[in-house]
Amino acid sequence: xxxxxxxxxxxxxxxxxxxxxxxxxxxxxxxxxxxxxxxxxxxxxxxxxxxxxxxxxxxxxxxxxxxxxxxxxxxxxxxxxxxxxxxxxxxxxxxxxxxxxxxxxxxxxxxxxxxxxxxxxxxxxxxxxxxxxxxxxxxxxxxxxxxxxxxxxxxxxxxxxxxxxxxxxxxxxxxxxxxxxxxxxxxxxxxxxxxxxxxxxxxxxxxxxxxxxxxxxxxxxxx
Amino acid sequence: xxxxxxxxxxxxxxxxxxxxxxxxxxxxxxxxxxxxxxxxxxxxxxxxxxxxxxxxxxxxxxxxxxxxxxxxxxxxx
Numbered sequence: 001x002x003x004x005x006x007x008x009x010x011x012x013x014x015x016x017x018x019x020x021x022x023x024x025x026x027x028x029x030x031x032x033x034x035x036x037x038x039x040x041x042x043x044x045x046x047x048x049x050x051x052x053x054x055x056x057x058x059x060x061x062x063x064x065x066x067x068x069x070x071x072x073x074x075x076x077x078x079x080x081x082x083x084x085x086x087x088x089x090x091x092x093x094x095x096x097x098x099x100x101x102x103x104x105x106x107x108x109x110x111x112x113x114x115x116x117x118x119x120x121x122x123x124x125x126x127x128x129x130x131x132x133x134x135x136x137x138x139x140x141x142x143x144x145x146x147x148x149x150x151x152x153x154x155x156x157x158x159x160x161x162x163x164x165x166x167x168x169x170x171x172x173x174x175x176x177x178x179x180x181x182x183x184x185x186x187x188x189x190x191x192x193x194x195x196x197x198x199x200x201x202x203x204x205x206x207x208x209x210x211x212x213x214x215x216x217x218x219x220x221x222x223x
Numbered sequence: 224x225x226x227x228x229x230x231x232x233x234x235x236x237x238x239x240x241x242x243x244x245x246x247x248x249x250x251x252x253x254x255x256x257x258x259x260x261x262x263x264x265x266x267x268x269x270x271x272x273x274x275x276x277x278x279x280x281x282x283x284x285x286x287x288x289x290x291x292x293x294x295x296x297x298x299x300x
Contacts, residue, residue, distance in 0.1 A: 056283070064283070100289045
């Protein structure tokens with residue numbers, strides 16, 4: 001298993017992502033944003049941070065980077081892609097995932113542990129998809145622009161299609177996200193994005209190892 | 224080169240926390256009776272081919288899912 005973790009100017013969680021990939025199994029390497037070559041990796045992580053300073057809108061500029069063009073082609077061929085926080089914003093801007101992430105309702109940067117309810121991302125009927133870790137995951141959030149938003153009809157459609165991957169547990173929505181949505185997947189089931197940071201929840205020393213299960217599910221679809 | 228100004232604002236119906244914060248600050252400054260404040264962005268640019276501006280706005284300057292945009296010519300202004 002070979003992982004590629006994108007690195008933009010302004011990325012800040014790529015090292016933790018590399019570490020999480022390696023813990024989940026396999027080797028991981030950084031892919032610089034100017035590279036069009038993904039070096040034949042089996043899965044791609046678009047990490048958190050503030051790519052290109054988040055100028056214009058979070059993720060808007062990163063979307064047009066050579067590496068993201070390569071990721072879009074990789075995703076179109078069914079390659080697994082995991083977008084975390086800023087990476088989720090980039091994937092939404094790139095139209096690889098439905099919806100958009102807006103300024104938190106509170107206008108405050110949030111940074112704390114949350115519980116996530118895991119919903120149907122993938123499942124037995126979709127073998128080329130993320131496997132569904134059961135139950136509830138404890139994973140930190142840290143963002144200022146994480147309010148998931150989509151038009152009502154789009155929300156209805158992605159819910160009907162099982163594309164809502166994670167919701168914040170009742171009463172824990174940290175940012176005003178529509179329908180408590182914390183993460184979504186694409187229609188095919190090989191692109192997954194979420195605002196919380198699974199790469200920061202891989203060691204018991206920091207309170208939770210639940211994040212590893214998300215990386216393991218990505219590894220599962222690459223296998 | 225044609226000078227243009229692009230106005231970008233959050234779509235109707237989308238909560239705009241920045242606008243709300245501005246609105247809430249106004250009474251303390253003595254400005255009563257101000258409602259529905261929305262905060263957007265202005266991009267000024269010079270274009271060789273202004274006919275391509277709408278495409279540029281849809282692809283980069285605005286996210287059409289969440290934002291509306293208007294292009295104003297400011298030539299001769």
